[in-house]
Amino acid sequence: MVLVLMNKLIKDLQHRHLVWHGGVKTPEPDLESSGYFELDQHLNGGLVKAGAIEILTETGIGELRLLLPTLTAGSERLLIFINPPGNVSAVMLAAQGIDLQDVIVITPDKEKDALWSAEECLKSGTCGSVLLWLDQAIEIHQVKRLQLAAEKGASRVFMLRHKRYETLSLPLDLSISLCASPSGIDAQINKRKRGWPSKRFHIDMRQHWPTLTLGKIPDNLVYFPTSKVS
Amino acid sequence: MLWLYLHFPCLQLDSLYQADEQLPVAIVHGRNSDVLQLNQHALNAGIKKGMGLGSAAALCHNLQVIAYDEKQEKNKLSQIAQWLYLVTADISLLPPNGLLLRVSHMLSLYQGLENYWQVLQQHLDKLALTYQFSSGYSPYAARLLAVSGTNQLTDDQHQLHRLLNPLPLQVSELSRKVINHLNRVGVQSIGELLRLPLSDIARRFDIELVTYIGRLQGQLKHPVDFYHPPEQFKHYLELMFEISNLEYLQKPLLNVFRLLEQFLQFRDKRSGQLNIELHLRDADSVHFQVHSAEGAYRAKQWLELSQLTLESIKVSAPVVAISVEAKQIRANDFSMMDMFSKHCGAISANELVSRLQAKLGKNKVHGIELVNDHRPELANACCPPLQKPSQKKSLVSGHSSLRPSFILPRPLPVTEKINIQHGPERIVAGWWDKHPVIRDYFIARTPNGQWLWVYRTPAQQWFVHGLFS
Structure with a gap:
């Protein structure tokens, strides 16, 4: 009798996705290299190809530079800027090899419309990446909607927000906070699906962006990707 | 014959x-108030054609x-x-x-x-x-x-x-x-x-x-004027009831769009714009346009687009009739879809743009293009989305110096301490039109680690003009 009840209870819980199966392995999602060695290492290979990614950062410390290799690697799909902090510079994007024809900038009046347009873009399947600058706290159901839309359209949304809006329990694929650092950027993984949060680590940008980092790289230094041999 | x-x-x-x-509905002649047309329910109530309005109303309340x-x-x-x-x-x-x-x-x-x-x-x-x-x-x-x-x-x-x-x-x-x-x-x-x-x-x-x-008897010639159809779709639909909640407009609109769909389908055409007019009771009618960048012919597509526009429309009086006019009717050119690519989206890029524009307004969604100008605020221009770049590609290589990713719409005065890292880069241009610029640009870093693009005017005033995000 108890067994029957237990079975029923477990079935009920399974039905509501509240039971974690140790034996069942969900397939690893497609990862794509971020273009920065340190970040790839901490993310076990790179950023997810489809999903919702939160980036907590100040504006102008190099957050877009961190994402640029990922954005340019995208196929011929659209790149969407929603609510950018200024006029998106065509000169800079073109210099990075982005086809300007594939760039769309959306500047809605209301935050609600920004979320709506992000969702539409994501689920359309025509957009590779959507960059969404948000200036308010975001709720769980909104993130969930974005995530489902991203999965449907196999696209990625980067939500760039200020640190003061940080909330812990959002169903994100990845949440990174960024800090400025003289020779690049300091990152910390707050949350990651199929992985653990990390301590703060440094991403060196001196090779990619020599002008926008402090401290010259010595001429005689040779970088070798695998750091620990012994 | x-x-x-x-x-x-x-x-x-x-x-x-x-x-x-x-x-029961009866159509009554305005002047002598005789019943001219009536539906089945009115017939069942005993009303007949040619009856006076008084007796008709007496038979059926x-x-x-x-x-x-x-x-x-x-x-x-x-x-x-x-x-x-x-x-x-x-x-x-x-x-x-x-x-x-x-x-x-x-x-x-x-x-x-x-x-x-x-x-x-x-x-x-x-x-x-x-x-x-x-x-x-x-x-x-x-x-x-x-x-x-x-x-x-x-x-x-x-x-x-x-x-x-x-x-x-x-x-x-x-x-x-x-x-x-x-x-x-x-x-x-x-x-x-x-x-x-x-x-x-x-x-x-x-x-x-x-x-x-x-x-x-057909012995004498009977001259007849034959009809030649106009190549346009214009439909006027009078509503049975006044509608003040615009959500209820969907059904009658769909009826009109179905006719439009058949009209376009038979001609193998699609339309890029619909002019919709809502006729209001005792008030000026409301006009609005629904655009589709790609051109659409399906009733469902048009309904979806018009719904997005209708959400932002307010009417001061109930709607008594609607009229729909199709514009920009053009030939049907099917966009190629890759059958084998993995992410076959439900809609195309053009469709996405028309959907966004329908909801947010046409000027809220735009693309960017390069303009051959040295002044940073003019070098980056807005253009209609998904526009093919015109032979300006060669211009990119001309810009070897680093440019910020975001240009502020209006330069802000520098208010905090900054450390200049690179510069200056002098831009003197525009003396030929009415927007002359003499500026020395520097790349600067704030103590917080933000990378700014600042410039100095000849009057030694400092402004922030861009962000190196």
């Missing part, structure tokens, strides 16, 4: 949008009364002609409620009268109208037979004569005076009139009657 006449006895009633079909509008019937008639033009060539409008079709020329195409009628009837039934029809060897004969409700389509001359003969003179187009005159000499029906020798009639009556008889 064989003609076909279509008579629409209750055209205005049929063109009403009846949401709730349970109510919830009778919906609508004034007769001849102009509306004429519009509807030309819509029907436009629709029928797809299957038959020679159509003549006989307003307010008749259509005359020349059948003989179509018979070799359709191989027989029966086939022709079958196609025509199926086509006409899509409009859901009440009609009476008849064939005849002259326009007048066909009309007489149709108006009297013969509903026979035959090319047998004898049978047509047999049907025509017993009709009373009152249904003909002859004036009342002539009919009275004929009645007095004992001629009551068409058959009796046709039996009289034409020379005798010419002696006793005027030339009008002679021409009429000649045309009725």
